[in-house]
Amino acid sequence: MQIITSSTELDTRSIRVQTRKANDIQNEQSLIISELERSQFPIFVRRHPTAKLRGLPSGIYNCHGLTFASRRTMVYDPNEIWKIIKDDNYVRVEQIQALPGDVVLYLSAEGDVEHSGIVISEPEPHFYLPKVWSKWGKYYEVIHYVNDCPYEKSNIKYYRIMG
Secondary structure, eight states, X not given: OOOOOXXXXXXXXXXXXXXXXOOBOOOBEESOOOHHHHHHHHHHHHHOTTOEEESOOOSSOOHHHHHHSTTSOBOOOHHHHHHHXXXXXXXXXXXXXXXXXOEEEEEOTTSOEEEEEEEEEOOOTTTOOOEEEEEOTTXXXXXXXXXXXXXXXXXXXXXXXXX
8 A cells, every 4th residue: 555645646647658769758747736836827928918828727738748748748857858859850940941840949058948839830921930839837828929938038949850
């Protein structure tokens, strides 16, 4: 018999997720959204009024879970994202070449993946900015221009899966 030592053990779990090369991906599903997390939701709306909200908030998956795990779970470790990029045969493309279905990664100054999304429209003429479908933490799924989100935007990279 398993002994539960804290309520958090009841609130989270993981599922089996693997890359194409059958390497396991560390992940977690959270079954709750804390009051602190909920209190941040209105800030997103005020700071990004052009973003279009989709669905409802959920702790089951995050942006990386949307992008790489079919909305089934959260992936937090940036090394896990790089493992997926490598094992699943993604190649880098330039922003001007981005097509619907490509993946966009928002990188920190250290090169860690902070956010990800899926390109849903080609870069628009004159602005060269594609629209992205992503998820902001446990907040809503959001459709937004690549440069209109609460994540670091100075180092954005695009990837396309090849074969």
